Amino acid sequence: MSTGTVSTQIHLASRPTGWPTAENFRTVRVDLPNLAPGQVRVENSHISVDPYMRGRMNDVRSYVPPFAVGEVMTGGAVGEVVASAAEELPVGTTVLHQQGWRDVAQGDASDFTAVQPVPGVPASAFLGVLGMTGLTAWVGLTTIASFRPGDTVFVSGAAGAVGSVVGQIARLLGAKRVIGSAGSAEKVRLLTERYGFDAAFNYKDAPVREQLPAHAPDGVDVYFDNVGGDHLEAALDVMNDDGRAALCGAISQYNATGAAPGPDNLGNLVTRRLTLRGFIVGHHLDHATEYRERMGAWLRDGAVATDETVIEGIDHAVDGFLAMMRGENVGKMLIRTR
Amino acid sequence: MSTGTVSTQIHLASRPTGWPTAENFRTVRVDLPNLAPGQVRVENSHISVDPYMRGRMNDVRSYVPPFAVGEVMTGGAVGEVVASAAEELPVGTTVLHQQGWRDVAQGDASDFTAVQPVPGVPASAFLGVLGMTGLTAWVGLTTIASFRPGDTVFVSGAAGAVGSVVGQIARLLGAKRVIGSAGSAEKVRLLTERYGFDAAFNYKDAPVREQLPAHAPDGVDVYFDNVGGDHLEAALDVMNDDGRAALCGAISQYNATGAAPGPDNLGNLVTRRLTLRGFIVGHHLDHATEYRERMGAWLRDGAVATDETVIEGIDHAVDGFLAMMRGENVGKMLIRTR
Numbered sequence: 001m002s003t004g005t006v007s008t009q010i011h012l013a014s015r016p017t018g019w020p021t022a023e024n025f026r027t028v029r030v031d032l033p034n035l036a037p038g039q040v041r042v043e044n045s046h047i048s049v050d051p052y053m054r055g056r057m058n059d060v061r062s063y064v065p066p067f068a069v070g071e072v073m074t075g076g077a078v079g080e081v082v083a084s085a086a087e088e089l090p091v092g093t094t095v096l097h098q099q100g101w102r103d104v105a106q107g108d109a110s111d112f113t114a115v116q117p118v119p120g121v122p123a124s125a126f127l128g129v130l131g132m133t134g135l136t137a138w139v140g141l142t143t144i145a146s147f148r149p150g151d152t153v154f155v156s157g158a159a160g161a162v163g164s165v166v167g168q169i170a171r172l173l174g175a176k177r178v179i180g181s182a183g184s185a186e187k188v189r190l191l192t193e194r195y196g197f198d199a200a201f202n203y204k205d206a207p208v209r210e211q212l213p214a215h216a217p218d219g220v221d222v223y224f225d226n227v228g229g230d231h232l233e234a235a236l237d238v239m240n241d242d243g244r245a246a247l248c249g250a251i252s253q254y255n256a257t258g259a260a261p262g263p264d265n266l267g268n269l270v271t272r273r274l275t276l277r278g279f280i281v282g283h284h285l286d287h288a289t290e291y292r293e294r295m296g297a298w299l300r301d302g303a304v305a306t307d308e309t310v311i312e313g314i315d316h317a318v319d320g321f322l323a324m325m326r327g328e329n330v331g332k333m334l335i336r337t338r
Numbered sequence: 339m340s341t342g343t344v345s346t347q348i349h350l351a352s353r354p355t356g357w358p359t360a361e362n363f364r365t366v367r368v369d370l371p372n373l374a375p376g377q378v379r380v381e382n383s384h385i386s387v388d389p390y391m392r393g394r395m396n397d398v399r400s401y402v403p404p405f406a407v408g409e410v411m412t413g414g415a416v417g418e419v420v421a422s423a424a425e426e427l428p429v430g431t432t433v434l435h436q437q438g439w440r441d442v443a444q445g446d447a448s449d450f451t452a453v454q455p456v457p458g459v460p461a462s463a464f465l466g467v468l469g470m471t472g473l474t475a476w477v478g479l480t481t482i483a484s485f486r487p488g489d490t491v492f493v494s495g496a497a498g499a500v501g502s503v504v505g506q507i508a509r510l511l512g513a514k515r516v517i518g519s520a521g522s523a524e525k526v527r528l529l530t531e532r533y534g535f536d537a538a539f540n541y542k543d544a545p546v547r548e549q550l551p552a553h554a555p556d557g558v559d560v561y562f563d564n565v566g567g568d569h570l571e572a573a574l575d576v577m578n579d580d581g582r583a584a585l586c587g588a589i590s591q592y593n594a595t596g597a598a599p600g601p602d603n604l605g606n607l608v609t610r611r612l613t614l615r616g617f618i619v620g621h622h623l624d625h626a627t628e629y630r631e632r633m634g635a636w637l638r639d640g641a642v643a644t645d646e647t648v649i650e651g652i653d654h655a656v657d658g659f660l661a662m663m664r665g666e667n668v669g670k671m672l673i674r675t676r
Contacts (some may be wrong), residue, residue: 055609062609063579228604241401247607262600266566269585269616271393271400276614278607 005032005041010101010317012067016057018257019325024057025073025318032106035085040112042095042105044079046334047314048127049321050161051226054254063280073317074100076127078115079338089114094123096131103314103337118296128161128332129299129306130292136281137165137224138291140246142173144279145222149174152218154235156180156203157226159187161332162248164195166224168304171196179215181208181231183327190330194305203227208234219243227252233263239274247278255325307331343370343379348439348655350405354395356595357663362395363411363656370444373423378450380433380443382417384672385652386465387659388499389564392592401618411655412438414465416453417676427452432461434469441652441675456634466499466670467637467644468630474619475503475562476629478584480511482617483560487512490556492573494518494541495564497525499670500586502533504562506642509534517553519546519569521665528668532643541565546572557581565590571601577612585616593663645669 006029013026035041053075056067067073077100081093086109089095095112099105105112115126128134140162141147153170157163158180167178180191180200191200199215212234219240225232228250235245253260268274298304309329311320317335324333344367351364373379391413394405405411415438419431424447427433433450437443443450453464466472478500479485491508495501496518505516518529518538529538537553550572557578563570566588573583591598606612636642647667649658655673662671 063611232604247604249608250605253605259602261602262604264597264599266570266585266600266614267588267591269614270587270618272616273401273618273621274616276604276607278610278612280608280611283611 005104006030007032007102007104007106008314009072010314011072012057012069014069015059019255020054020057020318020322022318027315028072032104035083035106038086038108039106040081040086040089040095040109041083042079042097042112043082044077044103044105044337046078046124046127046310046336047101047317048076048131049317049324049333049335050075050133051249051251051254051325053321054325063282072100072102074098076100076132077102077105078123078126079105081112084109096126101314101317101335118299121299124308124332124334125299125306127334128308129165129304130295132281133161133332134165134295135284135288135291136248137162137169138295139281139284139287140224140248140279141166141169141222143284143287144246144277145224145244147173147175147222150176151221152177152179152216152240153222153224154179154181154212154216154220154238155197155224155226156231156235157249157251157327158182158191158195158197158200159330160226160327161329163224163226164191164306164331165304167191167195167197170222172298172303177216177218179212179220181212181227187330190307194307203231209237213238222246224248225250229253229260233265236263236265236268236274239268239272241272242274243272244275245277247276251325251327308334310334310336312336343442344368345370345440345442345444346652347410348652349410350395350407352407353397357593358392358395358656358660360656365653366410370442373421373444376424376446377444378419378424378427378433378447379421380417380435380450381420382415382441382443382675384416384462384465384648384674385439385655386414386469387655387662387671387673388413388471389587389589389592389663391659392663401620410438410440412436414438414470415440415443416461416464417443419450422447434464439652439655439673456637459637462646462670462672463637463644465672466646467503467642468633470619471499471670472503472633473622473626473629474586475500475507476633477619477622477625478562478586478617479504479507479560481622481625482584482615483562483582485511485513485560488514489559490515490517490554490578491560491562492517492519492550492554492558492576493535493562493564494569494573495587495589495665496520496529496533496535496538497668498564498665499667501562501564502529502644502669503642505529505533505535508560510636510641515554515556517550517558519550519565525668528645532645541569547575551576560584562586563588567591567598571603574601574603574606574612577606577610579610580612581610582613583615585614589663589665646672648672648674650674
């Protein structure tokens, strides 16, 4: 048993309209009670900030319930057990959990999952390439979009946590050509020089619809959509017959205050026999074991490069979340909390 | 061998912009040469006018090549062999072919397919419920939208050749609820009284988005889209998690002169894990044998009701096509040519 300690937590104070601001959050310091039997206390090393969290700030029907106002921002986090009243999770165990934006988490051991670190790979990878974002890339590409060797793949938001993994998996699985979009010259350079994309462009340089065709002279068979809006429309312009789009997210839309019209070329779905399929990784967790084995091997082989953008301190969790929404991260955006 | 005769044909004279007019077509009378060995001459009884033909009038990339200006409007037709220089198709054989808008067709026997009439079912059914439109309904519902017993199905353009068959097949396969939209009170009445839909509404009475929810209190699992535009948007509002839409056509868009924006709620594809899949029946002809057997049995049992709207005379083919595009038909729109 450990004595009580303080947990610094970020609560949702009010629901944002449009872009969230600091006023929508509140930092709360909570005195933790002593551990009850079966509980553990975890000092988080990293917490995850993800685009889908913006949707949870709204009070609308979605695939995960909205965050409650006045409650902590839950989500993925990784840390180490520092006090334990549960045999199965002794002090020193690295664990993954969903208690989110706090520096110290506490609860029943069943709420925490022990993870086996991969040699040479930091534990934070369980929030990224070995976690939900990596699995999202894998499921979206292989299951939702039914990727086949020889396909040309276009990935939007390609320098992000999901997109950078999608492109590299596509290459490893035998894509004919991998094209990515990102929001800065630096990211575009990373895509081709570090992540092995065949072509990349900065979507801020000119409308996507104008830029994409030159990079996809033979069209696109698989589109992995993290952005929505103009990107989806541009992809539909160049998709080949029987093309498939995995719709993972639409970060371009999340802070919109009104409904934006959709692509003006959905007619291509019929004439080219296209499939658009949205998905939520949480419904495909049966792929997790296979994925972690394959990705673990690729990481050990140095076949996949990953990056993290790390913001220091739980007090900067909101800043990190907003920076991620603005696209200021390369790879997985994380908050370091110890 | 027969002596020469005259074939009255409708040619595409120029490409329409927006709604076609009579000026875009030309009636041409052609003296047919004597039959060459291996050829047959067919007097058509019915020719088919279909929404997809509007797309072929444009000079754009699509799944079938555009009609050539100055050439006959090709498409489905059914008739009887009246002269034959081909053993395999003797005089009197009922045949299906793609020579389209003409009263007399002539060519190699291999261009004509003998059909076995179903007792009590007119040969014109091979252009409708036993032909491509029926197969479109079957493939779209069962393969593209992966219909499962217990699904709630919404069909737009439900009184048309495809839609009326979709709704009836869905009922026969165990739908929980079948909802249809159509463009007149008379059609709405037909949907519930003749075709067995559980609910129907007139999309001209009020925006689809306002009307559909009341008819789909438990949401929609499968949407069969013949209309596009507002209908697709309204369907996306009410689709249940894991819902599937088969996109067959978008008749609301075919005569548009500019690109119309798409639905403003494509975000639902991600949050509800929806699939939109376009298809072209010509790529699913491997289902034709199974379909004709099943539909043939349903027709013999009186389990499926079909209607035809018949315009008399090849000289009125254009009128019939335009009337169909305006939604003036119930069931399959046909031109009777003998």
